Amino acid sequence: GAVVSQHPSRVICKSGTSVKIECRSLDFQATTMFWYRQFPKQSLMLMATSNEGSKATYEQGVEKDKFLINHASLTLSTLTVTSAHPEDSSFYICSAPAAITSPDTQYFGPGTRLTVL
Amino acid sequence: GESVGLHLPTLSVQEGDNSIINCAYSNSASDYFIWYKQESGKGPQFIIDIRSNMDKRQGQRVTVLLNKTVKHLSLQIAATQPGDSAVYFCAESSNDYKLSFGAGTTVTVRA
Numbered sequence: 024g025a026v027v028s029q030h031p032s033r034v035i036c037k038s039g040t041s042v043k044i045e046c047r048s049l050d051f052q053a054t055t056m057f058w059y060r061q062f063p064k065q066s067l068m069l070m071a072t073s074n075e076g077s078k079a080t081y082e083q084g085v086e087k088d089k090f091l092i093n094h095a096s097l098t099l100s101t102l103t104v105t106s107a108h109p110e111d112s113s114f115y116i117c118s119a120p121a122a123i124t125s126p127d128t129q130y131f132g133p134g135t136r137l138t139v140l
Numbered sequence: 141g142e143s144v145g146l147h148l149p150t151l152s153v154q155e156g157d158n159s160i161i162n163c164a165y166s167n168s169a170s171d172y173f174i175w176y177k178q179e180s181g182k183g184p185q186f187i188i189d190i191r192s193n194m195d196k197r198q199g200q201r202v203t204v205l206l207n208k209t210v211k212h213l214s215l216q217i218a219a220t221q222p223g224d225s226a227v228y229f230c231a232e233s234s235n236d237y238k239l240s241f242g243a244g245t246t247v248t249v250r251a
Contacts, residue, residue, distance in 0.1 A: 055237070057239070066229060068241075069238060069239065128189065129237075129239060130186065131176075131184045131185070131186075134181070136181070
């Protein structure tokens with residue numbers, strides 16, 4: 024099946040710094056990718072839709088200036104958490120639909136654990 | 141807004157028994173439903189999906205049932221194994237491909 028990777032898998036940073044998380048589709052092209060946030064023992068909440076060649080679209084309540092998304096190529100989307108604070112500590116997960124073979128089926132990355140001190 | 145929800149947050153099952161995980165959804169416009177399995181510290185793993193024009197779909201050891209009348213979705217796991225211990229999420233989607241996840245059910249398999 025299609026594979027999505029994320030880097031880093033785990034990151035610890037100081038409050039006020041920025042952190043970049045990469046999401047890559049390894050064996051397929053993805054014009055669209057999705058970013059989710061998951062707090063402990065909670066469900067996944069969609070943050071934004073990353074669109075190759077255009078601006079990302081954000082869900083209600085998600086600050087676009089704080090969570091910068093760049094879809095640099097057909098296989099790479101990045102999420103930058105700017106001026107991170109402890110409340111941004113969470114598990115960030117990306118997904119991408121395998122558009123050609125099955126556009127509805129989304130494949131998820133392994134997630135990135137962000138801890139802000 | 142409307143969201144997908146789950147009936148039970150936890151399920152304990154004896155190894156070898158069948159498991160049934162339930163999910164209620166409220167968005168009548170949803171036409172695609174998926175079950176995901178998430179192990180601790182990992183991303184969700186696709187299990188099985190079903191479209192709104194179907195009421196049952198079977199995979200390897202898993203069956204998904206969809207009852208559109210009462211907006212209910214269930215996942216049946218046959219002969220549950222220790223490796224099935226995880227959190228299971230149902231998710232719904234409409235034609236914009238965005239997924240809305242339910243709260244999740246933690247399944248624990250007893251040896």
